[in-house]
Amino acid sequence: MHLAVVGVTGLVGQVVLDLLNETKLPYDKISFVASERSVGKIIPWNGIDHTVISMDDAVASKPDIAIFSAGGSTSLEWAPRFAKSGCFVIDNSSAWRMDPDCPLVVPEINADAIDSNTKIIANPNCSTIQMVMALNPLHLKYGLDRLVISTYQSFTGTGMKAVRQYESERDGKPVEEPRAYHHPIFENCIPQCDSFLENAYTKEEMKMVHETRKILRDPSIRITATAVRVPVNGGHSESINVQLKNEFDLTTVSNLLASTPGIILMDNPANFEYPTPLQSKNRNEVLVGRVRRDESQDKTLNLWVTADNLRKGAATNAVQIAAYLIDQKLVNRN
Ligand SMILES: NC(=O)c1ccc[n+]([C@@H]2O[C@H](COP(=O)([O-])OP(=O)(O)OC[C@H]3O[C@@H](n4cnc5c(N)ncnc54)[C@H](OP(=O)(O)O)[C@@H]3O)[C@@H](O)[C@H]2O)c1
Numbered sequence: 001m002h003l004a005v006v007g008v009t010g011l012v013g014q015v016v017l018d019l020l021n022e023t024k025l026p027y028d029k030i031s032f033v034a035s036e037r038s039v040g041k042i043i044p045w046n047g048i049d050h051t052v053i054s055m056d057d058a059v060a061s062k063p064d065i066a067i068f069s070a071g072g073s074t075s076l077e078w079a080p081r082f083a084k085s086g087c088f089v090i091d092n093s094s095a096w097r098m099d100p101d102c103p104l105v106v107p108e109i110n111a112d113a114i115d116s117n118t119k120i121i122a123n124p125n126c127s128t129i130q131m132v133m134a135l136n137p138l139h140l141k142y143g144l145d146r147l148v149i150s151t152y153q154s155f156t157g158t159g160m161k162a163v164r165q166y167e168s169e170r171d172g173k174p175v176e177e178p179r180a181y182h183h184p185i186f187e188n189c190i191p192q193c194d195s196f197l198e199n200a201y202t203k204e205e206m207k208m209v210h211e212t213r214k215i216l217r218d219p220s221i222r223i224t225a226t227a228v229r230v231p232v233n234g235g236h237s238e239s240i241n242v243q244l245k246n247e248f249d250l251t252t253v254s255n256l257l258a259s260t261p262g263i264i265l266m267d268n269p270a271n272f273e274y275p276t277p278l279q280s281k282n283r284n285e286v287l288v289g290r291v292r293r294d295e296s297q298d299k300t301l302n303l304w305v306t307a308d309n310l311r312k313g314a315a316t317n318a319v320q321i322a323a324y325l326i327d328q329k330l331v332n333r334n
Helices: 011-023 055-060 072-084 107-113 126-142 160-171 203-215 250-258 311-327
Strands: 002-006 029-033 042-045 048-051 065-068 088-091 120-122 144-154 222-230 236-244 263-265 286-293 300-307
Touching (some): 002 055, 002 072, 011 311, 029 048, 029 055, 065 311, 072 088, 072 120, 088 311, 107 126, 107 311, 126 203, 126 263, 126 300, 126 311, 144 203, 203 222, 250 286
Parallel strands (some): 002 029, 002 065, 065 088, 144 222, 263 286
Antiparallel strands (some): 144 236, 236 300, 286 300
16 A cells, blocks of 8 residues: 655645554555655654655656645646546545535545545545534434534644744744735734635635535535634634524433544533633544523524644544545555
């Protein structure tokens, strides 16, 4: 099994390497891949010096699985070339998510969307992954009618460039141009994640709409979101108002969430127990708390959900998909 980590020098790529060590994914060979800027760079890892190779060299080396964390335009250009060589591409960008021929997968929810014929598998947006993890058990039991979401998203969700902008502003140094964000992110909140669309929502907000419906296989769910970038160094949070199709009992909801693999219920406000992004950091699970009835409307509850955007929001989910491909013996190159 030959694994390629594409975008290995980036924030997500580095966490993919951590995950490979933690999960002990079985592979015989690993390739470190990044842009031409990084080709030849040495990355020491597990006691070995790995040399970063180019996309051309990576595709020629015919990996079995490539985990892509290198942005949408790179994925659009290169994922089909890797796939053509017989490689499974697990893609962290938004490039393939809404392609009807590509599965959009959160393994706990819809691993069954994967088969050996679909070589490009899309990892959903980080905000979507943590939200559907919390909502899927409720969807299966009560049916989701409408979601009203506000996000509080770490600047690490925008990659290395945003980290540099935050650190420069914090340290009073000049910010590298072009900036990750038009406004300062240090000591600020920016109600814009990604660019604006004609309907006045941002791309990030509409990803949450379309990707949620695709993963949960229900185009009828009504969804509206406001995505906000906050000066948090890792970890996304979401306030989700969930209108269900059927009446619910709060204890049953809590028990359901607490017993769902991949979710940790932290819900004892009297003891200051509720999720925060800091508590999510370096964890693979999605944390859920502040579970309460919306007293202004029937069949409706409020949730607060946090997760490490670089882990379950990206690297963890991608490595879980790779593990699924291996477990199901879908990787078969001989
Ligand atoms: N950050 C998150 O929380 C998060 C969550 C979910 C999904 N994602 C997605 O994951 C991807 C990576 O995000 P990130 O935060 O890790 O970004 P990042 O820190 O900016 O890293 C980008 C990586 O992509 C590589 N790259 C850029 N252009 C390339 C090219 N033409 N060919 C090959 N490699 C290229 C970079 O290599 P060089 O170092 O050589 O430039 C670097 O390794 C993005 O598509 C992002 O939307 C990110």
